Amino acid sequence: MSLPHPEPERPQLDPERMQIARTYGRERRRLLPLEIALSAGAFLLWWDVISNPLIAWLESQTTGFDVQVIVYVGLFAALMFVVNLPLDVYRHARSVHYGLSVQSWRSWVVDLLKGLLIGAIIGLPMLLILYHFLAAFPQTWWLWMGLVYLLLTILMTQLAPVLIMPLFLKFTPYEDDTLTPRLRALAEAAGTQVKGVFRTDLSSKTTAANAWLSGLGRTRRIVLGDTLLDEYRADEIVAVFAHEMGHQVHRDLGLGILVSSLVNVVGFLLAGLVMNWTVAEFGYSGPADLRAFPWLVLTLTGFGILTSPLLNGWSRSREWMADRYAYDHGPGSSAFADAMIRLSNQNLADPEPPAWMVWYSYSHPPVTERIRAAQAAGSP
Numbered sequence: 001m002s003l004p005h006p007e008p009e010r011p012q013l014d015p016e017r018m019q020i021a022r023t024y025g026r027e028r029r030r031l032l033p034l035e036i037a038l039s040a041g042a043f044l045l046w047w048d049v050i051s052n053p054l055i056a057w058l059e060s061q062t063t064g065f066d067v068q069v070i071v072y073v074g075l076f077a078a079l080m081f082v083v084n085l086p087l088d089v090y091r092h093a094r095s096v097h098y099g100l101s102v103q104s105w106r107s108w109v110v111d112l113l114k115g116l117l118i119g120a121i122i123g124l125p126m127l128l129i130l131y132h133f134l135a136a137f138p139q140t141w142w143l144w145m146g147l148v149y150l151l152l153t154i155l156m157t158q159l160a161p162v163l164i165m166p167l168f169l170k171f172t173p174y175e176d177d178t179l180t181p182r183l184r185a186l187a188e189a190a191g192t193q194v195k196g197v198f199r200t201d202l203s204s205k206t207t208a209a210n211a212w213l214s215g216l217g218r219t220r221r222i223v224l225g226d227t228l229l230d231e232y233r234a235d236e237i238v239a240v241f242a243h244e245m246g247h248q249v250h251r252d253l254g255l256g257i258l259v260s261s262l263v264n265v266v267g268f269l270l271a272g273l274v275m276n277w278t279v280a281e282f283g284y285s286g287p288a289d290l291r292a293f294p295w296l297v298l299t300l301t302g303f304g305i306l307t308s309p310l311l312n313g314w315s316r317s318r319e320w321m322a323d324r325y326a327y328d329h330g331p332g333s334s335a336f337a338d339a340m341i342r343l344s345n346q347n348l349a350d351p352e353p354p355a356w357m358v359w360y361s362y363s364h365p366p367v368t369e370r371i372r373a374a375q376a377a378g379s380p
């Protein structure tokens with residue numbers, strides 16, 4: 001239940017906010033070389049200085065392979081985490097400075113710890129499965145690991161909205177006399193199986209607005225942030241909802257799982273080839289030899305860097321499709337443009353990010369392009 005609120009005025013792009021967004025964008029980009037240098041430096045330190053002595057020490061302490069794997073990879077993950085922590089802290093401080101984040105340090109640290117815990121709960125069994133596959137199937141492990149990844153992604157997509165997201169945000173079923181009938185009509189016209197519309201308390205963390213589609217099967221839902229519901233005109237909310245319906249109609253979540261799983265299996269295959277080469281070249285006992293671990297990380301990271309523009313390009317094309325769906329099936333493209341204008345003023349998204357940055361790392365088209373396209377589409 002939410003109280004009716006007066007309709008705000010139609011939005012205009014705010015030049016002052018755009019200028020702040022440009023500065024904020026530049027500031028964030030400047031951290032990139034530092035981030036790469038820190039991660040690469042820590043990796044090289046691990047490979048060159050820590051890895052072999054650590055393995056020798058572990059082998060002198062225990063014959064338990066699982067323990068060796070957990071301690072070795074756990075320490076590696078801890079090093080990478082600690083090295084990147086100052087940047088994360090700095091980013092949060094700047095986000096608070098710019099008025100985007102409203103999270104206290106306490107709340108930020110609690111979220112960070114929850115994230116680590118979830119990472120460990122999922123990562124630990126995955127790590128053991130990986131190393132058992134590497135030991136048992138040195139030639140075909142990449143295929144089995146690809147399958148495990150696919151199953152895990154399906155399971156996590158299904159469970160995330162009910163098990164993981166509620167650890168960070170509150171979700172309440174959204175009911176409202178004016179909006180809900182319009183949203184329901186849209187969902188029915190699309191003939192979709194969305195199981196619910198939820199309101200979430202994004203304002204406990206941020207001043208930015210957001211909405212998303214999540215879950216699979218019975219957990220499939222559309223989530224609208226309170227930062228959107230309380231500050232946007234009804235037509236704009238319906239337009240954003242229509243965009244999410246577009247994703248649902250185009251089966252983007254399922255396709256996304258499929259595409260990322262296919263890319264992943266290719267990455268594992270490539271890692272398998274590299275591991276075989278290192279075994280022959282350096283006399284490792286097999287791909288499960290921990291001394292080959294840095295090669296595994298190097299191959300998978302390199303592959304991730306190379307495929308990132310591919311996956312993001314695919315994602316942007318799906319976002320454009322969902323935008324066009326919203327023009328045609330929502331209250332019109334000008335309502336959608338208004339929603340994007342409000343989003344642009346609110347979220348401090350860089351209005352003109354460099355083309356290479358969009359090409360490489362943007363999963364969504366820049367918001368100014370979305371506004372222009374919606375205005376050019378010219379439906380009421």
Ligand SMILES: [Zn+2]
Pocket residue numbers: 243244247319322
């Ligand atoms: Zn979208």
